[in-house]
Amino acid sequence: MKKIIISLFVLSFFISCNQTEKKEVSKIENPTNKVVLSSEIIWEKLNPARGDKSPQAGTIWGDRKGKVATGFLAKFVDGFSSPPHIHNVTYRAVVIEGLIHNDDPAAANMWMPKGSFWTQPKGESHITSAKGNVNIAYVEIDHGPYLVKPIDQAFDNGERPVNISANNVVWLNHTKTNWIDSKSNAEISFLWEGKNTNKTKGLFIKLPKQFDGKIKTDGTILHAVIIKGKLNYTLPLNQEIKTLDPGSYFTSTTKAEHQVTNNNKEDVTIYIRTNGNIYVE
The missing domain is CATH 2.60.120.10 (Jelly Rolls)
Known part of the structure; x- marks a missing residue:
């Protein structure tokens, strides 16, 4: 865990x-x-391969399907739980609404409330679950595209995940x-x-x-x-x-x-x- x-x-x-010295900004x-x-964000399937079971994604900046750094919202239905999977890129995320669990498949649930921060290293097998009427997270990557891949392609890139619950933010x-x-x-x-x-x-x-x-x-x-x-x-x-x-x-x-x-x-x-x-x- x-x-x-x-x-x-x-x-x-x-x-x-x-x-770092304080820097005043001139006129x-x-x-x-x-x-x-938020009302202007266009939603689409985060993982089209899962059809109606896919979470929704709304790009805020960048291009999730391109090669540039990107920030997007991910929306999950109540009770959502992904199958074990990996990503081709590392991402960081912040819970905006609801409760999110993100960990390796064998870990006990650790529900993170809004204001929590976590990271998911590329190549590491994990699941993501959600609990609440509305579940939304902000997700960002340093470069794209953002892809979902099966766990038989898992690898260790040397990074380690971080989970910081909102009540533990310093x-x-x-x-x-x-x-x-x-x-x-x-x-x-x-x-x-x-x-x-x-x-x-x-x-x-x-x-x-x-x-x-x-x-x-x-x-x-x-x-x-x-x-x-x-x-x-x-x-x-x-x-x-x-x-x-x-x-x-x-x-x-x-x-x-x-x-x-x-x-x-x-x-x-x-x-x-x-x-x-x-x-x-």
């Missing part, structure tokens, strides 16, 4: 991030900010990281850091209720998906306000200021993939 792996990785990543002349609402406030302004009451959790040359990393940001501020970014890659709660997002060009619910998405490809407001009575959790620095104020 998979072990919950948190402390050493998070602490080492946190130390490296704390050594943006030509903003590249864009949003995609959150850092402004006293622990300089990516958070002291007045914002926001928190951040560093999840992973890639070995590729563009220094891509993944993290959670948690915005408290009544938060009204900015997420400043300076990367050429910025993919942000709402995991929990609802967020009002103000587009910089026309000041139009979009309400982003779980599964909705915002992005930018240059330095950017993302004006967001949480008018609700619960925290908002955002998953972010970027190759730059972030500052929440």
